[in-house]
Amino acid sequence: MLNSNSKIKCGLCIHQHKCFFSNLSEEERDLLNKNKTEVFYKAGETIYKQGTSSNYLIFLLSGMAKVMIEGDHDKNLILRLGKPFQILDFPAIFDDNMLYRSSVTVMDSTACLIDIDVFKSIILSNKKYVPSLFSHLNQVQNHYSKRLINLIYKNMEARIADALLYLVNEIYYSRVFTLTISRKDLAELAGMSKESTSRILGQFKEQEILHIKGKEIEVLNKKQLEYLSKVG
Amino acid sequence: MLNSNSKIKCGLCIHQHKCFFSNLSEEERDLLNKNKTEVFYKAGETIYKQGTSSNYLIFLLSGMAKVMIEGDHDKNLILRLGKPFQILDFPAIFDDNMLYRSSVTVMDSTACLIDIDVFKSIILSNKKYVPSLFSHLNQVQNHYSKRLINLIYKNMEARIADALLYLVNEIYYSRVFTLTISRKDLAELAGMSKESTSRILGQFKEQEILHIKGKEIEVLNKKQLEYLSKVG
DNA sequence: CTAATAAATTGAGTTATCTCAATTTATTCC
């Protein structure tokens, strides 16, 4: 159980309507308020560290974090990007609370940390949360399955196309965006070296598939990205 | 709801003690009996087909099945091997019942098919199943995470070593085993071409890491496989 | 504002892995 030093109680929280926990009973809301805390993370800070355990389930309130596996020789793979009001990642909450992936903020972020025992007691006492949790876990599993086959059998063009389409369709919801991750992160999202990433981006710029100015990216030809993803 | 043409009622089933559904109430057991069926699959038959939906949750009772993603140009990836009394794979049961992976038997198998609505009603009415289901989904997610980084950054030796260690530690539970999957399947488990798989196996034989005679494989030097997995 | 540091790009050479084709070995079926 943790000391409550959060500024805002759930009942008064401005994020209430977007929160995973909606329509809680008075009692559950009190329990949650007593056992959650809001924390600020600077860009680049580690939230979860693979190989450790955590007693918290984390929801981002603002900012963005990468969910990644850390390999040897500084070779990491970004599995997905976590955004506000999503569950960031799951410790093994019904086993040993261990973490198999790390989470690192890619920009200044705030997060709501909920005590795992409290989380468990709420989802076990209130079956309305079971379907949405299942859905979430299932979606993550499907995302990882898709990533697997894409990363293993597709060429570099297709992998960068997939990474860009992921950013457009599932992260920024726009063809025009300011890249909030580094080129190295993009490389780790596409499972390749940063040098190759740079070259492919240059090539896409050349072919007028993208307009790039530093961190500002505009997808000029999304159809072509989808085509490359398909045939690559 | 499906016609019950299963031979054995859950209460009398010899697999009862190994089954996911243990200690069911009379009522629940009756419900399950009315809405499950046992089916026989020949080796190579498709149980689940990616891109379709299914109204069944499938438990193998005997045999073995590969859970795989089918890519283009006959390029597949085997994610894991399903064994008796495990949940084979999950359709999106709280969404549209869609499947994102295919399942194909690698030997003659029998399976217990349970109606998804019945499965849902049981897990929602009986919270004792929630933790084990969560655990299961979490383990699968962790397995996929690990597969991802291993397949993407490791060399061929390490990938075959990983595949062999998976077979030894999690499938056959023995250093000596009869390979129940083909060389092509082994290649799809290691995410590489069947020719390269063949070459690496030959090399391991040469180096006396393995003893191979057709489908009969003995791991002579497990430490070396673990070493190759680590450094590769 | 400039120096120092870090991030990103570009180039050239190397290598791991794939593809295609030719055999060999195993399996199926009449």
Next chain:
DNA sequence: GGAATAAATTGAGATAACTCAATTTATTAG
């Protein structure tokens, strides 16, 4: 049980992607 078919192995050549090093560009700190 032997012919036909499929699976597995082996070899040689092609290539995609990596690594290392050199610049260039961007960011941070004094």
